[in-house]
Amino acid sequence: MKTDQQVDADVKQVRGISAIWFVPIVALLIGGWMVYYHWSNQGPVVTLFFESAEGMEAGKTKIKSRHVNIGEVESITLNDAGDGVTVTARLAKNSEKMLVEDSNFWIVTPKISLSGVSGLDTLISGVYIEIAPGKSDEPMDEFTALDSAPITPIGTPGLHITLNSDEEFAYSKGDPIIYKGLTVGQIEDVYFNIDERVVYYNAFIKSPYHELVTSNTRFWDVSGLTVDLNAEGISVKTGNVETMLTNGVTFDVPDGMPLGDKITERDYFDIFNDYQSASNARYKHSLQYVVFVSDSIRGLNVGAPVEYRGVLIGQVASVNLATADPNVMYNEAIRIPVLISLHPGRVGLPDNEQGINLMNEQNMHWVKSGLRASLKTGNLLTGSLFVELQHYDMPAIDHIETYEGYAVIPTVKDEFSQIAGKLGQFVDKLNQLPLDEIAGNANGTLVNASVLLKDLQGTNQSLDKLLISADQQELIRELRLTLENVSLLTQDFSEGSEGYEELEEAMKSISDVMYELKPLLEQLKHQPNGLIFDSGTKNYEPKKHSGANQ
Known part of the structure; x- marks a missing residue:
């Protein structure tokens, strides 16, 4: 007999998916979409190589363009060689177009230099x-x-040029290029060619000033403050305030030259020491002569002017030519050869071989007829000398001397040498005078002069006494004449004299006239109107106005 009633379970198969699974599926889809969205919107990864990672931190250091954040550093590691660091950074998606072959990256830090202060914002935000x-x-x-x-951002309008120099001045990146006091460009890069021993400077001139650079443009140094002491005097030159603290280059077309053709692409230019050197560079052809100097050449420097009647026609090329015979080096008769260089272009002749031939032919003709060279003092303060060519009245010569293959232009002494020579002659003649005998005679003459002066002093005292005596006698004589005149006057008016009687009669006549006028004077005293009104007429008084007492 069964005590527990068994019941069969009714099992039914569930079809479909439970709604609870929609939650993770949706979350998975959203997560996948977010991953895809993030991946699809990620910018490119860039790898940068630096010498040092000073100031940079992964996850913090930003990458900027025009002060706008466009990326961030993701990792910083040492490179395989250990001589630098490799920085990996992620940029924004829209920055792909920036990553091209000629793009530049650099670290921005605070910097203070002569040209200014930069990167101060990194003191707060970091590098x-x-x-x-x-x-x-x-x-x-x-x-x-x-x-x-970089000194010049890519794409800046202007002109890139290369300057070169083998002189003893140097420039650094950022040094200015000046035009008439304005900073119009900068030195971008410096490269020294060891084989050529020449320094090359890549420079950039901004627009619109780059249009000033032509085929005839010359560049020269204006670093610091230049004080030039030469035959023309003292000159002080500088580019602007900036070049007084740093080095600098300026440029222009020298006076008298045509502007030339404009430069449209990179070209090479030399840097000269100064404007004069830059201006002289236009003359490509020159003609050399030797002048012999018998006096000192101290103050005559290479580059000193050579003038013809005040017109600059060349310059001194060398003052150290070797003498033909070194055994007579310290002989007082030795002549020092000075090499001068004359430029046909300075006198209007063609600057070519034809101009050289014409100038040489003319010079040789003039030398035979009296053209001579001499040293002149250009500045008394500095003692600088220059060479002057001038015509002198001298006998004509048929043969022109040569020295080391150069034609020689004869010389005459300069004015200071002539003065010194005449002064020396005067001193020699002065030394030949019998000074002892002259001194003895002069001493005797002085003794005689002393005696003569004493005699003159005594004579002077006697003369004073005589003059005083003469003055006293003249005064006494005048007093005597005055007293005599007074005496004669008193005699004329003494009693019994004719003058006395006339005076007495005049006084009597005056007394009679006064007696007769006495009644009239009495009447005028008591009755002033008696001369106008009748003496019997009453005196009338004006009546008072009737309203006066009201």
Whole structure:
């Protein structure tokens, strides 16, 4: 007998998926969408190579362009060689076009230099990496970063040029290029060619000033403050305030030259020491002569002017030509050869072989007829000398001397040498005088003069006494004449004299006249109107006005 009633379960198969599974599925889909969205919107990864990672931190250091964040550093590691660091950074999606072959990256830090202060904002935000997009169409994702910001951003309108110099002045990146005091460009890069021993400077001149650079443009140094002491005097030159603290270059077309053709692409230019050197560079052809100097050439320097009647026609090329015979080096008769260089272009002749031939033919003709050279003092303060060519009235010569293959222009002494010679002759004649005998005679003459002066002093005293005596006698004589005149006058008016009687009669006549006028004077005293009104008429008084007492 069954005690427990068994009931069979009714099992039914469930068809479909439970609704609870929709939650993880939806979450999975959303997560996948987010991953895809993040992946699809990620920018490119760029690899940068720096010498040092100073100031940079992974996850913090930003990458900027024009102060706008476009990426962030993800990792910083040492490179395989250990001489630098490799920085991996992620950029924004829209920055792919910036990663081209000629793009530049550099680290921005605070810097203080003579040209100014930069990167001060990094004191608060920290250092960051700046990118300057290039103009190339070739994509690239690995770059070697620059040590500092480029002097000229890519795409800046202007002209790139290369300057070269083998002189003893040097420039650094960022040094200015000046035009009439304005900073119009900068030195971008410096390269020294060891084989040529020449320094090359890549420079950039901004628009619109790059249009000033032509085929006849010359560049010269204006570094610091230049004080030039030469035959023309003292001159002080500088580019502007900036070049007084740093080095600098300026440029222009020298006076008298045509402007030339404009330069439209990179070209090479020399840097000269100064404007004069740059201006002289236009003369490509020159003619050399030797002048012999018998006096000192101290103050005559290479580059000193050579003038013809005040017109600059050349310059001194050398003052150290070797003498023909070194055994007579210290002989007082030795003549010092000075090499001068004359430029046909300075006198209007063609600057070519034809001009050289014409100038030489004319000079040789003049030398035979009296053309001579002499040293002149250009500046008394500095003692600088120059060579002057001038015509002198001298006998004509048939043969022209040569020295080391150069024609010799005869010389005459300069004015100071002539003065010194005449002064020496005067001193020689003065030394030949019998000074002892002259001194003895002069001493005797002085003794005689002393005796004569004593005699003159005694004579002077006697003369004073005589003059005093003469003055006293003249005074006494005048007093005597005056007293005599007074005596005669008193005699004329004494009693019994004719003058006395006439005076007495005149006084009597005056007394009679006064007696007769006495009644009239009495009447005028008591009755002033008696001369106008009748003496019997009453005196009338004006009546008072009737309203006066009202």
